[in-house]
Amino acid sequence: MSDFVDRVTVHVKGGDGGNGAASIRREKYKPLAGPDGGDGGDGGSVIVVADTNSTSLLDYRFAPHRTAPNGTMGKGDDKDGSKGEDLILPVPVGTVIFASKRSSSNASSATATVAAAAKHTNGEVLADLSHPGDSFVVAQGGAGGLGNRSLANKSRKAPGFALLGEPGEERDVIFELKSIADVALVGYPSAGKSSLVATLSAARPKIADYPFTTLVPNLGVVDTGDKRFTIADVPGLIPGAAQGKGLGLEFLRHIERTEVIAHVIDCATLEQDRDPVADYEALEHELAQYADQLDVPLGSIPIAERPRIIILNKADIPDAKELAEFVKPDFEKMGHKVFIISTASHEGLKQLTYALSSLVEEMRVQVRERMAAVEEERVVIRPLDERDANGAQRKRRNAKAVGLGYDFEIEREQDRDGNFWFTVTGQKPERWVRQTNFDNEEAVGYLADRLARLGVEDALRAKGAHVGDEVRIGRGQNAMSFDWDPTVQAGAEMLDGDPHAQRGHDLRLEEAQGLNRRRTNTERRRQYHEWMDAKTAVREAMMAERQSGHWADPSRVDDPEGHQDFLKRFDKAQDEASEEEGSR
Numbered sequence: 001m002s003d004f005v006d007r008v009t010v011h012v013k014g015g016d017g018g019n020g021a022a023s024i025r026r027e028k029y030k031p032l033a034g035p036d037g038g039d040g041g042d043g044g045s046v047i048v049v050a051d052t053n054s055t056s057l058l059d060y061r062f063a064p065h066r067t068a069p070n071g072t073m074g075k076g077d078d079k080d081g082s083k084g085e086d087l088i089l090p091v092p093v094g095t096v097i098f099a100s101k102r103s104s105s106n107a108s109s110a111t112a113t114v115a116a117a118a119k120h121t122n123g124e125v126l127a128d129l130s131h132p133g134d135s136f137v138v139a140q141g142g143a144g145g146l147g148n149r150s151l152a153n154k155s156r157k158a159p160g161f162a163l164l165g166e167p168g169e170e171r172d173v174i175f176e177l178k179s180i181a182d183v184a185l186v187g188y189p190s191a192g193k194s195s196l197v198a199t200l201s202a203a204r205p206k207i208a209d210y211p212f213t214t215l216v217p218n219l220g221v222v223d224t225g226d227k228r229f230t231i232a233d234v235p236g237l238i239p240g241a242a243q244g245k246g247l248g249l250e251f252l253r254h255i256e257r258t259e260v261i262a263h264v265i266d267c268a269t270l271e272q273d274r275d276p277v278a279d280y281e282a283l284e285h286e287l288a289q290y291a292d293q294l295d296v297p298l299g300s301i302p303i304a305e306r307p308r309i310i311i312l313n314k315a316d317i318p319d320a321k322e323l324a325e326f327v328k329p330d331f332e333k334m335g336h337k338v339f340i341i342s343t344a345s346h347e348g349l350k351q352l353t354y355a356l357s358s359l360v361e362e363m364r365v366q367v368r369e370r371m372a373a374v375e376e377e378r379v380v381i382r383p384l385d386e387r388d389a390n391g392a393q394r395k396r397r398n399a400k401a402v403g404l405g406y407d408f409e410i411e412r413e414q415d416r417d418g419n420f421w422f423t424v425t426g427q428k429p430e431r432w433v434r435q436t437n438f439d440n441e442e443a444v445g446y447l448a449d450r451l452a453r454l455g456v457e458d459a460l461r462a463k464g465a466h467v468g469d470e471v472r473i474g475r476g477q478n479a480m481s482f483d484w485d486p487t488v489q490a491g492a493e494m495l496d497g498d499p500h501a502q503r504g505h506d507l508r509l510e511e512a513q514g515l516n517r518r519r520t521n522t523e524r525r526r527q528y529h530e531w532m533d534a535k536t537a538v539r540e541a542m543m544a545e546r547q548s549g550h551w552a553d554p555s556r557v558d559d560p561e562g563h564q565d566f567l568k569r570f571d572k573a574q575d576e577a578s579e580e581e582g583s584r
Contacts, residue, residue: 014168015043023076040144041071044084181232
């Protein structure tokens, strides 16, 4: 069984960001020294790198799930969390990364067989790693949450909350290897392509006299002294390969990067309905159909414009050599160079090798010129400024300005039962929701402030939203749903009884209370004299009242015997009443 894998689906996930910390510094003589909660560390990213030491995607066939490390959470005492390390995935040079999409059940009949064989189908091209060292981030790590130290400002001096870390990006991607070769050998099974690779290079592919001996592309390096080029044997190319017949569709991708296409034609075939010209036309028809499905990168030469070389093989057989000599003029009339060779007797191999080497050098120069021209003609596209209702050009405000209205969209949606809601989508609102700890009322209030400054509340009013309507931020499983109330208040706002106070208001650190800082000497003297003056004024007022008879002098005893005592007078009155009853 072959260990060559050229297409695999991989599930990648970036590391989650660490949560921020909510902490207040406590020191001797400084019980409330300010917030000191550190930020959470960012999660690691999954990065794919083209490595010359990697030759196959076999490792990802047996371990398709790859996850980067998470960032750690922040701590008190201004300690930030550590960042998760990036996960590096080495792949062979020539690997193309696609976004994965599920194969549709109503796929066309022409591709149904191939679609059923794969769990995913190719989506958007994400990256083309065609040079050693090329890299691409397939799953971005989540950002770490801010601690309350980073959230403090002039109006929110001691936040009692911190932001949560964002989850890392998670998705399925497809790695597809497209061999980097200069010359592609195409032809029917058993035409002698593998034997030609083994003869011209040091490669030793499997060779046998039956169809589909070659199940994987074979690459060989050909050295012509001061020049070197690579050749690739593309297996299984038969009529109908572009529609998934045989093995052709699975390996036709390996000719996309080649600069020269060489037709290896078997002149000794025993099949009655085949001849060299018919084989050539049949294979060219398959290549043309496959070329229509390709998105050729900028600067690349389309398959139809790449030079062809005709190799008439098995000239060591007399009948085959006679047939080759007979059809050679027909191919030359088409404008192709024709070589009659034999991999068994090595006839014509030297001339073929040098001809391929010369043609490869010419095509390399042409490719470099095309790439340079594309770089010079590259156009930089800048977004146009939006226009208002009157058609006048609207000037963009500073990115730090509030209520921009460019960072989100609001749609009114409704189901079959008549239930409706407003969906808010956008990078900023969705990210803010993920960062919010909804168990903390102050954090919820902070989220409401951010959304209001961004202009979400004004946009909801413009869309016709009323208090109590359902609002969803985001879509899918990560959507947050709540009843809209633009006047919702957070718990920290009600500490001083003022419903319009700034969210995050903390009386402990409010300078207006005079409790969080030491008094100056001047303030101490002033407050002391004010207190002494007030004390003297109270004494003078009490003395005046005493002299006027309103207050008794505590230094004089007006009733030393206690005759004016209420209890004694009450007891005396009771005794007198008892005596009167006894005398009767």
